[in-house]
Amino acid sequence: MSSTAPAADATNQKSPDTPVISGPLDEKDRPHRSVLSSLGRLWPYVKPMFPRLILSCLLAGGASLFGLLFPMAIRAIIDGPIAHRDMSAIWWPATLLLVLGVGEAVLFFLRRIVINTPAVRFEQRMRDDLYEKLQRLPVAFHDLWPAGQLISRSASDLGIIRRFVAFGGVFLVVNIATFVVGVVLLLGISWQLGLIVAGLSIPLIILCQVFERQYKDLARLSQDQAGDLTTTVEESVLGIRIIKAFGRSAHIGRRFVDQALQLRKTELDKARVVSYLWAVVVILPELALGICLWLGIERVADGAMTPGDIVAFFAIAMGMRWPIESIGWLLTEANNTAAASDRYFEVLDAPVTIASPDRPERAPGRAGRLTFNDVSYSFADAKPGTPPLLDHVDLDIQPGETIAVVGATGSGKSTLTALVSRLYDVTGGSITLDGVDLREFELADLRQRVAMAFEEPILFSASVRENVLLGMEGGTDADVQQALSVAQADFVLDLPWGLDTRIGEQGMSLSGGQRQRLALARAVVGRPSVLVLDDPLSALDIHTEAQVEAALRSVLGSTTALVIAHRASTVMLADRVALLSGGRITAVGTHSELMASNPDYRHLLASDTPDGTHPDRAGSNHRTDSTASADTSSTSHRTATSQEGAER
Numbered sequence: 001m002s003s004t005a006p007a008a009d010a011t012n013q014k015s016p017d018t019p020v021i022s023g024p025l026d027e028k029d030r031p032h033r034s035v036l037s038s039l040g041r042l043w044p045y046v047k048p049m050f051p052r053l054i055l056s057c058l059l060a061g062g063a064s065l066f067g068l069l070f071p072m073a074i075r076a077i078i079d080g081p082i083a084h085r086d087m088s089a090i091w092w093p094a095t096l097l098l099v100l101g102v103g104e105a106v107l108f109f110l111r112r113i114v115i116n117t118p119a120v121r122f123e124q125r126m127r128d129d130l131y132e133k134l135q136r137l138p139v140a141f142h143d144l145w146p147a148g149q150l151i152s153r154s155a156s157d158l159g160i161i162r163r164f165v166a167f168g169g170v171f172l173v174v175n176i177a178t179f180v181v182g183v184v185l186l187l188g189i190s191w192q193l194g195l196i197v198a199g200l201s202i203p204l205i206i207l208c209q210v211f212e213r214q215y216k217d218l219a220r221l222s223q224d225q226a227g228d229l230t231t232t233v234e235e236s237v238l239g240i241r242i243i244k245a246f247g248r249s250a251h252i253g254r255r256f257v258d259q260a261l262q263l264r265k266t267e268l269d270k271a272r273v274v275s276y277l278w279a280v281v282v283i284l285p286e287l288a289l290g291i292c293l294w295l296g297i298e299r300v301a302d303g304a305m306t307p308g309d310i311v312a313f314f315a316i317a318m319g320m321r322w323p324i325e326s327i328g329w330l331l332t333e334a335n336n337t338a339a340a341s342d343r344y345f346e347v348l349d350a351p352v353t354i355a356s357p358d359r360p361e362r363a364p365g366r367a368g369r370l371t372f373n374d375v376s377y378s379f380a381d382a383k384p385g386t387p388p389l390l391d392h393v394d395l396d397i398q399p400g401e402t403i404a405v406v407g408a409t410g411s412g413k414s415t416l417t418a419l420v421s422r423l424y425d426v427t428g429g430s431i432t433l434d435g436v437d438l439r440e441f442e443l444a445d446l447r448q449r450v451a452m453a454f455e456e457p458i459l460f461s462a463s464v465r466e467n468v469l470l471g472m473e474g475g476t477d478a479d480v481q482q483a484l485s486v487a488q489a490d491f492v493l494d495l496p497w498g499l500d501t502r503i504g505e506q507g508m509s510l511s512g513g514q515r516q517r518l519a520l521a522r523a524v525v526g527r528p529s530v531l532v533l534d535d536p537l538s539a540l541d542i543h544t545e546a547q548v549e550a551a552l553r554s555v556l557g558s559t560t561a562l563v564i565a566h567r568a569s570t571v572m573l574a575d576r577v578a579l580l581s582g583g584r585i586t587a588v589g590t591h592s593e594l595m596a597s598n599p600d601y602r603h604l605l606a607s608d609t610p611d612g613t614h615p616d617r618a619g620s621n622h623r624t625d626s627t628a629s630a631d632t633s634s635t636s637h638r639t640a641t642s643q644e645g646a647e648r
């Protein structure tokens, strides 16, 4: 056995360099970043489109400059042909006006053309990276993150970021540049009046800093609240049957309304802060222009300025109003984008704690000996000091052997089986497959060797064939049909379009038992070395279960299997049974040995007939003994709950 796998501590005391998986952080736990630093993190995505962004800035800047030069042409008309009553000289400033007007429109049009495609690609690359990261992040991450938070990050947040990078950011740069160029032009016309307008920048800078401090937190809060709202909508859509069956629409509706009201309050707080900013941003230029008008008229009267000067000055100053006023709105967008960027990178920065090793083991063959060596496991969010859920578990499963894991509800059976395909990694000890630590396999390779079927069968919005193969390379219709036959799921061949019938969400409705059998077919289709069955037959009636088990035996004869069993009928599939109790495997033996010798096991699998035989199984040719096929006392509960969840 290779020994390069990392040794892990069996307790919940994490070493300082263990990457920690956490859910969305509270505000107090988040690192504080300035808006610039949050926006700066977008650079790797912005970089490929940077030349286009520069071009876009130049085009928008050129258009704004044309706008600013407009008044200069008017000044030339007033102080030239009009003042000298010489209309023959009007043609060139008039032509200039026309060129400037058409040029401004053409440049704005070109700017849009130049930036549209790269902006859409930019958003797509960010979304692809987020999706790819979500696929690589371990199940422990997804356990802790509400789906709505992830959906909102990959949808609305990315829209906010794209709009700012392609539009808001460009105009923030262009409008600041327009302000600077405008001030230079004004200083050229009259340095005294120009200084008054230039002085605007001082209160504006102070104001922006105060605004940033107040607004960014609110922007973040509102995006988080929108994520929570998305989670509520998602849960109520997925759980609509439960909500309706319990008549809880009003209750869930109230929860939604409460959250929506919180979001509304935050949006109103944002609007309040923005309105203060806007009020000042709009008033400041008006004040400056008022002062300039008063002084300007005096200067024209004194002959220090021509009428053309004053008209040009005010036309330029008026042209600068929008760039100044829009700074308020653009700062709002910058803050929204910074908050969205923080939210995006929180997911991208999350550690991928379960990954392929640098030099994976390429052990051939499929003997399938599965060994748990002193395995411990604690959930990442378990309180420090709580005992591990699994504690020093030792179990050796021979190639081709089927072991049933039996234990009380919540004893850790599902967690134990999830360790086999590294949905979670052991926190102590190791699991080996044919002597190789699971952490030394390439993940894709491991998950080809180990297949799982869960009690809650998830089907995707796709055809039967796609659901069974789930991307398995080289899978043929013959493979699918064989797997369907093992899982007793041939019923799909009678569906309207056979293997092409769309099922899953928005597809053909299937019953819970039918879905479980399809999920089982998915598990067996790849002929894995190890099959992990997490109570995948719980929704089947006993007759169908017996048929599936009979068909499964042909597969299990050559496949190592770990089967979670809640009822004796499922235990019947196994060669041996392992009892999980208090985090440990406390007994291993055949069903009859444990029934005879272990009171805990007897208690868990208590028979429902006086002689221990199930009425439907007595006399059948299953591997059985006098106590074998009885359903457990917990069966009715399990079946009820699984039907509640699974039957459609």
Ligand SMILES: Nc1ncnc2c1ncn2[C@@H]1O[C@H](COP(=O)(O)OP(=O)(O)OP(=O)(O)O)[C@@H](O)[C@H]1O
Residues within 6 Å of the ligand: 140, 143, 379, 380, 381, 382, 389, 407, 408, 409, 410, 411, 412, 413, 414, 415, 416
């Ligand atoms: N992601 C998680 N984070 C923290 N605790 C968890 C998580 N998932 C499960 N648990 C807890 O771990 C314990 C074992 O859960 P597990 O699903 O493995 O039990 P089980 O034996 O399969 O139960 P059942 O028979 O009801 O399916 C439970 O107490 C459960 O609440």
